[in-house]
Amino acid sequence: MKKDFHIHIVDDDASVRESLKALIGGEGYGVSCYASGQNFLDHSNGVSGCVIIDLKLIDMNGLALQRALITQQAEVDVIVVSAYGDIEHAVESMRLGAVDFLEKPFDPEQLLNRLDHLAHAADAAGRLQRDARQRAALIDTLTPREKQVLSGIVEGQANKEVAADLGISARTVETHRVHIMQKLQANSLAHLVRIWLEASARKEPIAEAS
Incomplete structure (x- = not known):
């Protein structure tokens, strides 16, 4: 070993x-x-x-x-x-x-x-734990607003719905979404959601923007 x-x-x-x-x-x-x-x-x-x-x-x-x-x-x-x-x-x-x-x-x-x-x-379980730590750390690199947008995305909201909830434009939401995908190294929406799910076992709820 x-x-x-x-x-x-x-x-x-x-x-x-x-x-x-x-x-x-x-x-x-x-x-x-x-x-x-x-x-x-x-x-x-x-x-x-x-x-x-x-x-x-x-x-x-x-x-x-x-x-x-x-x-x-x-x-x-x-x-x-x-x-x-x-x-x-x-x-x-x-x-x-x-x-x-x-x-x-x-x-x-x-x-x-x-x-x-x-x-x-x-082993496999250990690798999963390490991956979860890394996913959680990546999510911590997001700004408070990006975390709010991510929260809406993983809940299945469309850009317009996220925009309405946050009081911002759909274009701004799309810009945040692009930045989130880049920071979390996600290559698709499904991959983005999977990253969040893998990290959720270690993370507390996504923080609210101040």
Whole structure:
């Protein structure tokens, strides 16, 4: 199981990368290390397993790397680690689909236990859970108004009906709909609805526009 579940470490501190590689590799996992977020993105096509991301990278925020992986629909679980952990970053990383947020220095056994759990969950059910997290994270990239339009769409309303409910023009609704399709990477109305349904198990009701 472990040999089939690859771990990717993204940290700009060489000593941290090497210590994590020794720790995780010693448990039988395959491990790859990357010194920057862009370095990982350059090699992220087709990757799987789990990526451990440091929040403060030399070239980008770890949350920005999470968002890039969501856009790529990368088939990886994400663990974010930080020496400057706070509630705001922890919550945001989890909203973006991270399975855990660990504050440095963290208990090595805690990390290994989490990886062991993920490795054993890397089956069909585990993939469905990861896909749901990614779908939910994509929906969080929508503006409040786009979420209102999406709500009308998934309820089966036509553009004119959504427009009447929101007090905007049908043309504006269509513009929002195009943006929603682009952000959620949906190629059809049916695909758009399926994305929402896949995310709904993790999401609370779509937020109202302020």
